[in-house]
Amino acid sequence: MKRSHNFTCIVCPMSCQIELIEEDDKILEVRGNGCKRGEEYVTEEFTNPVRMLTTTIPVQEGRIAMLPVRSERPVPKNLLRRCMKELSKVRVKAPVRCGDIIYENILDTGVSIISSRDLSIGNYSEFR
Amino acid sequence: MIEVDVAIIGGGPAGLASAMKACEEGVKDILIIERGMELGGILLQCIHDGFGTFIFEETLTGPEYAQRYIDEVKKTGINVKLNTMVLEIDSAKRIIAVNQEDGLLEIEAKAIILSMGCRERTRAQILIPGDRPSGIYTAGVAQRYINIEGVIPGKKVVILGSGDIGMIMARRFTLEGAKVEGVYEVMSNPGGLTRNVVQCVEDYEIPLHLSHTITNIRGRRRVEGVTVAKVDSEMRPIKDTERFVPCDTVILSVGLIPENELSKSADVGMDPITNGPIVDEQMQTSVPGIFACGNVVHVHDLVDDVSKVAEVAGRGAAEYIDGKLKKRRSPIKVKAGRNVKYVVPQIIHGEKFDEDIRFYLRVKEIEKSVKTVVLADGERIFEKKIKIVKPPEMVKLDISPDILNRITGDELIIDVEGEEDEEKS
Incomplete structure (x- = not known):
């Protein structure tokens, strides 16, 4: 069965409204894109949409209460919530360096979660 | 009295990049005065990615972007005073500041760079009627609670304003398990970048209601809900479109204002449209030797632009001290x-x-x-x-x-x- 999917292209500020038509996951047509990059964008968005995951992890004995972390690379969009659930169990202890691996190979995606900043030892409550 | 060559007011992205540039240009005695407990400014709570695509040609989170500059500053002899609040600057470039360690500080600078950034507009500035319960926050405050303090301010959230921070917080609340009832935007178009409409709002199927506003907030101790309404082309609420949306939290993302109390105390000429100082091509204000850069001048969309323009100010300050700053002919407006x-x-x-x-x-x-x-x-x-x-x-x-x-x-x-x-x- 032929199906149509609508996307807003975010490659440039034009924000083209692009329609992708597929049949059994095979892309038949892309229309509405102002340029080639728009076609590439919706093809990627349809076949394998990925997003960066950024969140925070509680830190023990740190200067601040939470450590900002991110995925090294984008992860599949449909796994974002499950990644969050997995990371909700994680705790780290200061000190941490920017780029340290906080959680390896999350949900077997091959992507690790890394620290976004240096965080030295301290007593956060003193600063509250 | 402390004497310095360049005093930089604010250690966010603008202050950091201007300090680095002034240092590279040979200024010896540079002091960054920061009211927070660490350098980096608002970037530290902007844990999402998308920073640095122009300057570093990669996409970084806010803390990572700040870290790059902080690491550089640490390698230099740039002095930093943290937890220090500047109270006043005058046009002779004297600074009055205060902190717990030194008490009251008097600083005399050959040049000053204003890089205080901006602050958020609040409920008072947009005049939303109704009760005054707890549970009403600006988006940046909620962002600080969640990303720095580790506290979720509410479970059922209505967001007013579709600026970038509002949409980013819609995603953040959702990922942390809160329910975002909707984002309401008074204009007929989203207030933030399209990238954020797609990746923060549409990705999570959060309803975005354009041409809508909040006409009332209800709640005794805590927010119980808001009344929303469609607005007409003049942005007036249409009475018979009003409906009640139950929620426990209202997040306001209704614009930013450059923070210029200090600029005004130094008698710097202001632009009534940007709400920031009037600057020339070297980011010098109307007071010779006082420069300004970043969101204190006008609100930027990208931190990369802030860093770039801060370098212009840093170089300007260095040239001013050396007496090399361009001779001013009559200005071109x-x-x-x-x-x-x-x-x-x-x-x-x-x-x-x-x-x-x-x-x-x-x-x-x-x-x-x-x-x-x-x-x-x-x-x-x-x-x-x-x-x-x-x-x-x-x-x-x-x-x-x-x-x-x-x-x-x-x-x-x-x-x-x-x-x-x-x-x-």
């Missing part, structure tokens, strides 16, 4: 023309221009297939076609010296011309 809300820098100097000047402008309305035109004495000295202009996305124009040196007269006008205007001309 840069005026906002058709469909242009403002242009920065507002004035340019120079007997002879020897490098590009980047003009930043914000348009009033969305328009497709336009031409930006620079007019000097009625003559079109520069034209550039742009596919689309939108108020949330700043337009940047780099104008080369050979064009700048053709300027006669004391005024430039920058227009955004639509297709129709072109046909007429």
Whole structure:
């Protein structure tokens, strides 16, 4: 069965409204894109949409209460919530360096979660 | 009395980049004064990615972007005073500041760089009627609670305003398990970048209600809900479209204002449209030796632009101290023309221009297939076609010296011309 999917292209500020038509996951047509990059964008968005995951992890004995972390690379969009659930169990202890691996190979995606900043030892409550 | 060459007020992205540039240009005695407990400013709570695509050609989170500059600053002899609040600056470049360690500080600087950033507009500034319960936060405050303090301020959230921070917080609340009932935007178009509409709102199926506003907040101790309504073309709420949305939290993302109390105490000339200091092409204000850069001048969309312009200010301050700053001839005023809300820098100097000047402008309305035109004495000295202009996305124009040196007269006008205007001309 032929199906149509609508996307807003975010490659440039034009924000083209692009329609992708597929049949059994095979892309038949892309229309509405102002340029080639728009076609590439919706093809990627349809076949394998990925997003960066950024969140925070509680830190023990740190200067601040939470450590900002991110995925090294984008992860599949449909796994974002499950990644969050997995990371909700994680705790780290200061000190941490920017780029340290906080959680390896999350949900077997091959992507690790890394620290976004240096965080030295301290007593956060003193600063509250 | 402490004497320094360059004092930098604020250790966010603008302060850090200007300090680094002044240092590279040979300034010995630089002091960054920061009221927070660490350098980095608001970037530290902006844990999402998307920073640095121009400066570092990779996409970084806010803390990572800040870390790059902090690491550089640490390698230099730049002095930093944290937890220090500047209370006053005068036009003789004397600074009064206070902290717990030193008590009251008097600092005399040869040059000052203002990099205080901006703050959020609050409920008081947009006049939402109703009760005054707890549970009403600006988006940046909620962002700080969640990302720094580790506290979720609510479970059922209504967001007013579709600026970037509002949409980013919609995603953040959702990922942390809160329910975002909707994002309400009074304008007929989203207030933030399209990237954020797609990746923060549409990805999570959060309803975005354009041409809507909150007309009442209800709650005794805690927010119990809000009344929302559609607005007409004049942005007046339409009475019979009102409906009640239960929620326990209201997040306001209704604009940013440059934070200029200190600029005013130094008698720096202000632009009533940007709410920031009037600056020239070297980011010098109307007070010689006082420079300004970043969101204190006007609110930028991208931190990369802030860093870039902060370098201009840092170099300007270094040249001012050396007495090498361009001799000021009578200034050329840069005026906002058709469909242009403002242009920065507002004035340019120079007997002879020897490098590009980047003009930043914000348009009033969305328009497709336009031409930006620079007019000097009625003559079109520069034209550039742009596919689309939108108020949330700043337009940047780099104008080369050979064009700048053709300027006669004391005024430039920058227009955004639509297709129709072109046909007429």
